[in-house]
Every structure is written in structure tokens, then in C-alpha cells.
Amino acid sequence: MTLNIIKVGGGIVEKEENLNLLLNDFSLLQGPKLLVHGGGRLATTLATQMGIETHMIGGRRVTDADMLRVVTMVYGGLVNKRIVAQLQARGINALGLTGADCNVIRSHRRQEGNWGFVGDVDRCDGEMLATLIRQGITPVVAPLTHDGNGQLLNTNADTIASEVAKSLATHFDVTLTFCFEKKGVLRDCNDDDSVIAHISAADFCLLREQGIVADGMVPKLENALNACRAGVKRVVITRADQLGQQDSGTVVTLE
Amino acid sequence: MTLNIIKVGGGIVEKEENLNLLLNDFSLLQGPKLLVHGGGRLATTLATQMGIETHMIGGRRVTDADMLRVVTMVYGGLVNKRIVAQLQARGINALGLTGADCNVIRSHRRQEGNWGFVGDVDRCDGEMLATLIRQGITPVVAPLTHDGNGQLLNTNADTIASEVAKSLATHFDVTLTFCFEKKGVLRDCNDDDSVIAHISAADFCLLREQGIVADGMVPKLENALNACRAGVKRVVITRADQLGQQDSGTVVTLE
Numbered sequence: 001m002t003l004n005i006i007k008v009g010g011g012i013v014e015k016e017e018n019l020n021l022l023l024n025d026f027s028l029l030q031g032p033k034l035l036v037h038g039g040g041r042l043a044t045t046l047a048t049q050m051g052i053e054t055h056m057i058g059g060r061r062v063t064d065a066d067m068l069r070v071v072t073m074v075y076g077g078l079v080n081k082r083i084v085a086q087l088q089a090r091g092i093n094a095l096g097l098t099g100a101d102c103n104v105i106r107s108h109r110r111q112e113g114n115w116g117f118v119g120d121v122d123r124c125d126g127e128m129l130a131t132l133i134r135q136g137i138t139p140v141v142a143p144l145t146h147d148g149n150g151q152l153l154n155t156n157a158d159t160i161a162s163e164v165a166k167s168l169a170t171h172f173d174v175t176l177t178f179c180f181e182k183k184g185v186l187r188d189c190n191d192d193d194s195v196i197a198h199i200s201a202a203d204f205c206l207l208r209e210q211g212i213v214a215d216g217m218v219p220k221l222e223n224a225l226n227a228c229r230a231g232v233k234r235v236v237i238t239r240a241d242q243l244g245q246q247d248s249g250t251v252v253t254l255e
Numbered sequence: 256m257t258l259n260i261i262k263v264g265g266g267i268v269e270k271e272e273n274l275n276l277l278l279n280d281f282s283l284l285q286g287p288k289l290l291v292h293g294g295g296r297l298a299t300t301l302a303t304q305m306g307i308e309t310h311m312i313g314g315r316r317v318t319d320a321d322m323l324r325v326v327t328m329v330y331g332g333l334v335n336k337r338i339v340a341q342l343q344a345r346g347i348n349a350l351g352l353t354g355a356d357c358n359v360i361r362s363h364r365r366q367e368g369n370w371g372f373v374g375d376v377d378r379c380d381g382e383m384l385a386t387l388i389r390q391g392i393t394p395v396v397a398p399l400t401h402d403g404n405g406q407l408l409n410t411n412a413d414t415i416a417s418e419v420a421k422s423l424a425t426h427f428d429v430t431l432t433f434c435f436e437k438k439g440v441l442r443d444c445n446d447d448d449s450v451i452a453h454i455s456a457a458d459f460c461l462l463r464e465q466g467i468v469a470d471g472m473v474p475k476l477e478n479a480l481n482a483c484r485a486g487v488k489r490v491v492i493t494r495a496d497q498l499g500q501q502d503s504g505t506v507v508t509l510e
Contacts, residue, residue, distance in 0.1 A: 020477060046305070046328075049304075049305045049306065050301070050305060051303045051304065069333060070335050072332050072336050072337070073301075073328035073329065073332040074328065074332070076331070076332040076333075076335070076336045077327050077328040077329070077330070077331040077332020077333065077335075077336075078324060078327050078328045078331075080331070080332075081327050081331045081332075081353055081355060081356075081399065081407060082327070082407070083354040084353070084355045084356055085405050085406065086405045087406050088355055088358050088401060088403060088405070089403060089404050089405035092356060093358060094356070094357075095352075095356045095357050096351075096353070096355075096356050097350075098336055098339070098340045098351070100336060100340040100343055100349075100351075101336075101339055101349070101350045101351050102349075102350050102392060103343050103348060117503065131390070135386070137357060144336065146340045148343060148344060149344050150340050150341045150343070150344035151340065152336060152337070152340050155379060208423045238276075246317070248490045
């Protein structure tokens, strides 16, 4: 049975209108599904309102104790519960989860760098998630994990999506879709319609050599191919408003 | 099988030290269990930090749109997820829930008064909660519900505890314990050790007539007896630090 795992980022979550459109499309997807969300700038906005400074290293957020409180409130509370309530209104039996809930995602605090309370994933309990999904529940996963010793940790939402997808690959035929600001991986970054419909592992090699795939897209595609190597059937990179459409975006598979 | 439902209020939740002691005792309770928590002054503190005014009518908080955001963050995020992570560290497979999650508690927005986004409970899905509990999961319920149309609503934690207990009464022998600032219902409100060990419906009648039970204790005991009438085996009113102890507090039963 196919399981659709959709990851939406901060840009969609920040604007209620965009989020509601996405949730319309998500709720129309047939069969079992799971949503992973980020929180984006909503956390920065709340931190500012609270007079908490946002510390950055190389453009990335440092999660000190204050910021951990903020992201726990924003990702685990505000964003997650809003999505859950909106999905319930669309007839989807949503259940909001952080990695601590049902112990679904264990992580350890990152040692390298001074990132603060950032967690790198150790394991995701696909069995528990599959049990919930088979009961007709749609998990909605916030980008928070825990270390098993009572410590919540901030974890990248893309990573959560990949780890969740991999852990469920033995239970379902998983399609993992990353909603993205572009329509897919572009052959020409100045032409929004130059979407590459399909990328295999061999294609990726070539596209990278040719410089067509570069910068931030390289780790994204590496992650996608790693997910495929771990049993995920296919990874789709598409724009949020194209979610419901057939053959939209770039499909990544091993072969 | 006995199911222990424990309700803890804001006073316990506000101080990490008190909360951790409570969670130690809670985790030692044998058999299936469920925790309902309030949030208390933590919401007011955050609102103040955010520059949001707290409006009160007759000493009770009005939940306007801004305050709903705050309680969603504090109750649904910060408090709920901290408890879940701390219970996981104690070997309890906790799952944080609002009423929107798995559609467990539906409510409607209160029409009387100008309370804002306050929900009065319509129904609690005991079947769903029982299914989770039978899987070895310990639900941790935040005082938030939803109206089924996408609207989250702020709901009194005592009410949540009673409704959850009643909905589970056909599935388990439910003991509902309210943790309270006193050791129980006192015969003499100036003597902390004058706890009345047991109150039946008939006792309550008499105690109220005699003026021994008065003020805020009257609705508390009425709620307790109503829960018993709806099938809850017994209601216990005790101090949080006495939770693990046999024969502590006041036991309320019909007869």
C-alpha cells in the first residue's frame, strides 16, 4: 500500500491562506498519509516579541535554552495544533506528534559546533507510526525530537521527513514529497518551467558533473537518493501548490 | 482493570522541581494511566512578555484571539511536550494530546458571556483513548479542545479531566484524582490535617447543610459526584505530593 509523506516548510506554514490551500490538497490525497512541518520565521517572530535574541552561526539558528522554549511553543504547539485542527475540519483524523510523543524519534544532542539544543536523529520508530497509520490516523510531525533523558531537541524538518520515510519503508510503499518554493529541480535556474521530470542516481551524477545541479540542490538530492537506498520508493520535489497534481515536480528514484 | 486519571493544575506545572516530583510519583503508579494538566500562570507570563494584555471578567481569564495563540503555545506546546519528554525519560510511553488530536474532545464555543475562544465539551471519544491506552500508551491531555470546524478552544482542565474520566468509565474501572493545594477536603479549613477521608453523596448533602463544605469546594464535589453518577468508580481529592501514598486525600464515591 502506498503511503504519502509530505514535508512542508516554513514559507507555507507562516501564512494561514497558503497553509489552508496546502491542507486542502493534502486532505484530498488518497490512502494513508503523514505530514511533516517546519516552522520557519514564526519562531523568530515570537522570539523577537519576547525580547529573545536570535543567534545565528553561518546563517543558521542557534537553539539556546530560550530558543528551545520558543520552538517548543511554536512548532509543537501553535503550528502543530493549528494544522491538526484544520485537518480534523477536513475529515482527516490527524494526530500531532513530536519525536517525544510515543517515543517516535530519538536523537542525541549535536556535539560539534555550538548549536545548542539541536538533535541528530538516532532512530525513528516506524513500527509505532505504522500502527497509528493502520488505525486510520494521520500523524502530523513537528520538527522536535528528544534524547530519552527528558531533553527536547530542535531537529531539521527535512531530516525528520527523511528519517520518518525510511522507518516506514518496510511497512508501506513510501512516496516522500518535499514541498519547495520552485516547481521542481530546474535545468535552468532562471526558467521556472525547466523542471527535470525524473532524476535517477546515474542522472544525478551526470547533472552534478555538468553543473546543472549545484549548491543547495546537491545535498537535497543526495538525501533523496539516500532515502531511496533505504527503501523509500520515490522522492518528489515540487511546489506546494502542485501537490495534488499528477506528474508535477521532479521524481527521484534509484534507477 | 483500574485506570488512574490524574489531574494536575497550574501550581505544579509552573515549577520544574514540583513537576518533576509529581512525574516521579505518577510514573510509579501501577497499571494504565492518563494525565490531564493545566497551565496556570505560565500563559499569563508569556502573554506579558509578548505585550499581550490579560483580560479578566470576575477573576477569570478571557480568551481572545491573542490569548488563544498564547495558550495553544503554552498548554499544547511548552507544558505538554515537557511533560511528555520527562515521562519518556521515566519509561512511560507518553503521548501528548489536545482535544483536536485524534478528534478526542469536541466542544462548542461558549455563547453566554464574552469569554472569547472558550469551549464547552460536547463529547469525548473514550473508545479512541481506550484503544491508545490498551496499546501501552499514556495520554497526556492539555486543556484545549476543538469545534470540528478548525477552531481550537480553551477549556477548563478540571472539566477535561471529568469528561475524559466519564468517557473511559465503560472501558475501565476509573479512579479520577484531582491534585489540589490542600491534603483533601478539610473539616476545619484552618487545620490542614482535618482531612475528611471519605464523602458519599449523602455525606455531601449533610456537610453542605452544616456549612462544613462551602465556597469553591461545593462545585468541586458536585462535579466529583456527577462523575461517579456517570460511572467513574471513585474520585480522589488530594495534595500533589501525596499522590503515591495509600489512603491519602478525600475519596468521593456515590455510596
